[in-house]
Amino acid sequence: MRKKVIAGNWKMHMDLNESIGLISGIKNGMTNVNSKVILCPPYTSLETASTLLKGTEIGLGAQNIHFEDTGAFTGEVSAKMIKSVGCQYVILGHSERRAIFNESDEMINKKIKKALSEDLNVIFCIGETLEQRESNVTKDVVGKQIKLGLEGIAPEQMKNIIIAYEPVWAIGTGKTASPEQAQEVHLFIRELVGQLYNNEISDELIIQYGGSVKPANASELLSQNDIDGALVGGACLEAESFLAIIKAV
Numbered sequence: 001m002r003k004k005v006i007a008g009n010w011k012m013h014m015d016l017n018e019s020i021g022l023i024s025g026i027k028n029g030m031t032n033v034n035s036k037v038i039l040c041p042p043y044t045s046l047e048t049a050s051t052l053l054k055g056t057e058i059g060l061g062a063q064n065i066h067f068e069d070t071g072a073f074t075g076e077v078s079a080k081m082i083k084s085v086g087c088q089y090v091i092l093g094h095s096e097r098r099a100i101f102n103e104s105d106e107m108i109n110k111k112i113k114k115a116l117s118e119d120l121n122v123i124f125c126i127g128e129t130l131e132q133r134e135s136n137v138t139k140d141v142v143g144k145q146i147k148l149g150l151e152g153i154a155p156e157q158m159k160n161i162i163i164a165y166e167p168v169w170a171i172g173t174g175k176t177a178s179p180e181q182a183q184e185v186h187l188f189i190r191e192l193v194g195q196l197y198n199n200e201i202s203d204e205l206i207i208q209y210g211g212s213v214k215p216a217n218a219s220e221l222l223s224q225n226d227i228d229g230a231l232v233g234g235a236c237l238e239a240e241s242f243l244a245i246i247k248a249v
């Protein structure tokens with residue numbers, strides 16, 4: 001039985017003081033929790049978050065890294081740097097990075113390799129746009145993102161990868177994929193990873209759903225066979241709604 005993993009992607013929200021408030025609210029409500037919880041605040045709050053989360057079971061992640069260790073890359077942050085402030089996770093390939101910051105599958109693959117080489121766990125995001133869904137190419141798009149993103153990743157490294165299926169049309173729009181729509185793609189992802197690696201790896205793979213997950217729809221989504229957790233945006237910015245999603249497991 002795969003343990004559910006609920007991660008909060010804070011995106012570009014929460015200054016340091018706001019972060020401290022949100023983390024303490026989440027910590028205070030973490031009773032009777034059956035899932036793994038991961039917080040992904042902005043870079044500026046990571047070190048403080050790491051201190052506040054010490055001694056808890058809550059994981060900490062960043063929202064991006066560069067694929068080089070060091071260098072003249074103004075404004076960028078490396079895997080080693082986020083590790084040095086206490087991160088165990090990093091989100092890579094988010095659709096906002098792909099669409100707004102022009103990240104290619106090749107670049108995302110390099111970032112995944114770099115993160116794994118630093119013993120970070122990766123939340124690897126994939127998903128189709130509305131236009132792609134309406135043209136019936138969802139599985140082609142998602143399949144290609146997975147094959148290119150995981151190129152050269154060894155079987156033994158797959159235990160450090162979570163895949164997050166986030167249909168772009170469901171992100172921040174209030175439109176959630178129906179549990180059946182999400183389940184269908186999750187099963188496709190698991191079968192594809194089974195073909196690329198083996199059944200043992202695909203059986204253990206955590207596949208999160210993301211896109212307008214809210215307290216009201218979380219338990220139905222999370223009860224699907226192949227939905228092993230959620231990557232939450234908007235609803236993770238308040239302790240109450242994030243905790244309600246965590247407790248929907």
Ligand code: 13P
Nearest residue numbers: 009171172211212233234
């Ligand atoms: P929303 O939950 O705001 O739709 O965002 C989802 C997301 O992009 C998480 O990474």
